Amino acid sequence: MSELRELYQEIILDHNKNPRNFGPLASANRSREGYNPLCGDHLHVHLEICDGSLKAINFEGSGCAISKASASLMTSALKGKSIDEAEKIFADFHAMVTADISVPVDENKLGKMAIFAGVREFPMRVKCCTLAWHAMNSALIDDENIVSTE
Amino acid sequence: MVLNESILGSPIGGFDITEIQQDFPILNSKVNSKPLVYLDNASTTQKPSVVLDALDHHYTTENANIHRGVHHLSQKATISYEKARECVGRFLNTSESGEIVFVRGTTEAINLIAHSFGRQQIGEGDEIIISHMEHHSNIVPWQVLCREKKAVLRVIPINSTGELVFDDYVNLLNSNTKIVSVSHVSNVLGTINPIREITARAHDVGAVVVIDGAQGVPHLEVDVTSIDCDFYTFSGHKFFGPTGIGVLYGKKKLLEEMPPWETGGSMISKVSLEEGTTYASIPAKFEAGTPSIAGAIGLAAAIDYVENLGLDVIEQYERNLLKYGEQLLSEIPGLRIFGQAKEKVGVISFALESIHPHDVGTILDTEGIAIRAGHHCAQPLMDYYKVPAMARASIAFYNSYMEMESLALSIEKVRRVFN
Numbered sequence: 126m127s128e129l130r131e132l133y134q135e136i137i138l139d140h141n142k143n144p145r146n147f148g149p150l151a152s153a154n155r156s157r158e159g160y161n162p163l164c165g166d167h168l169h170v171h172l173e174i175c176d177g178s179l180k181a182i183n184f185e186g187s188g189c190a191i192s193k194a195s196a197s198l199m200t201s202a203l204k205g206k207s208i209d210e211a212e213k214i215f216a217d218f219h220a221m222v223t224a225d226i227s228v229p230v231d232e233n234k235l236g237k238m239a240i241f242a243g244v245r246e247f248p249m250r251v252k253c254c255t256l257a258w259h260a261m262n263s264a265l266i267d268d269e270n271i272v273s274t275e
Numbered sequence: 276m277v278l279n280e281s282i283l284g285s286p287i288g289g290f291d292i293t294e295i296q297q298d299f300p301i302l303n304s305k306v307n308s309k310p311l312v313y314l315d316n317a318s319t320t321q322k323p324s325v326v327l328d329a330l331d332h333h334y335t336t337e338n339a340n341i342h343r344g345v346h347h348l349s350q351k352a353t354i355s356y357e358k359a360r361e362c363v364g365r366f367l368n369t370s371e372s373g374e375i376v377f378v379r380g381t382t383e384a385i386n387l388i389a390h391s392f393g394r395q396q397i398g399e400g401d402e403i404i405i406s407h408m409e410h411h412s413n414i415v416p417w418q419v420l421c422r423e424k425k426a427v428l429r430v431i432p433i434n435s436t437g438e439l440v441f442d443d444y445v446n447l448l449n450s451n452t453k454i455v456s457v458s459h460v461s462n463v464l465g466t467i468n469p470i471r472e473i474t475a476r477a478h479d480v481g482a483v484v485v486i487d488g489a490q491g492v493p494h495l496e497v498d499v500t501s502i503d504c505d506f507y508t509f510s511g512h513k514f515f516g517p518t519g520i521g522v523l524y525g526k527k528k529l530l531e532e533m534p535p536w537e538t539g540g541s542m543i544s545k546v547s548l549e550e551g552t553t554y555a556s557i558p559a560k561f562e563a564g565t566p567s568i569a570g571a572i573g574l575a576a577a578i579d580y581v582e583n584l585g586l587d588v589i590e591q592y593e594r595n596l597l598k599y600g601e602q603l604l605s606e607i608p609g610l611r612i613f614g615q616a617k618e619k620v621g622v623i624s625f626a627l628e629s630i631h632p633h634d635v636g637t638i639l640d641t642e643g644i645a646i647r648a649g650h651h652c653a654q655p656l657m658d659y660y661k662v663p664a665m666a667r668a669s670i671a672f673y674n675s676y677m678e679m680e681s682l683a684l685s686i687e688k689v690r691r692v693f694n
Contacts, residue, residue, distance in 0.1 A: 165663030189631035
């Protein structure tokens, strides 16, 4: 049960139930779709990029608690950040969840995102918590393909 | 939770679940420090020691290629492989073992029929009927064939309890119907389809009937002669046998008239660079290359094991077990079971409130319980129920009443985590 507590923490359950920045974004100038057909996680990430910064970021769609909470926390973390900062945070997050379980987590660097370190215990679920992030990154670099992490 | 005698019915003579579980070494293992409760049997089943021993025996005492060597080992391997074919033929009650073609699995069997029989027989405007509850392996080969031949794919609808709407099926049949291909048992809903009646009606209009038996054979006695279907397919690994081996049963006359699918060694009669090639007779015509020899031998061992337990006893036990599991789960608030057909076996697919099936699956896994979460290779069925995915507990005869209780208790735990 201890690994489970680490994965399904209060903050993840809360963001799953009450996702932040959830819904369409009328001012969006870039949107990307993330879809994992095998498990059914399906979401859209909307960005309003203005003067090299993420003025607004929303997501919508359906998926498991891990994918939704990760998307919700991502939007909270990236709102107002510059494109360079957003890419840096993406790289740090991605490196954390794909690292070996023995690698210590730098909580100072990752902030609230550090709670997703628990997903390393569940290799099949890494794709869930990175889906929104890859969709966001794809929008940032303006890649036109639908994103999948399966 | 207490065992409810009224659900259990009378005890089943000679069916000792503790003893049966001892026959499957993997069932003694632990997952996340908890005893394994394996409820993903519709994906693949576990293997009894007798199957593992048969594989070991083959590789340690008679491993050789078949149908070609004059040496001792090759003759032994050939005899074992052909004995396995006879065993499968007897098991399905075919008129002769030549009607049994060994393939990789159900997927390959259906592709073989679509490529060989389908390409030969289907033309523009012809119609093929499948159902709304099919596995992707019984949808996509027909879609591809229809696109290639400008034929039309028709779909038998289902109702909310998860049964085929038989009147609608009858209305779909007409003189253009050439193939009807449906599952014996749904891998998601557990529905047992009325394949005898389906076959009889299809034959009335001259159509050929393919039955996807992947989920039928592990739970029900199958007699292809009595069903009168033209083709019946199943996978060894879903029937307590090894992966990589499956069965295509076809009526002799059809198999003989069909062109080969894969070509190469073993399936030829004579190869000449000047005069061309003539093909072997059935079943060799459809078994190009070296087949899964050990797989066939392992499958025969699985059949022997199951027949020894008794298919009628297994069927009765599983029906009671399913009933008990469904009763326990239906008492959980917010749990919805998909598929409530009057005739069903083997499967409880469910949704729990708005909790995603993958979260359910991950939490059950920490309790040592293996279920499947996802679209179960049946996306049209997910669309019908308007869900992206389902959680599915699927049973085999080695599952116990206690394991059903563990499942129910662990689902309660999932609810507690999320509330």
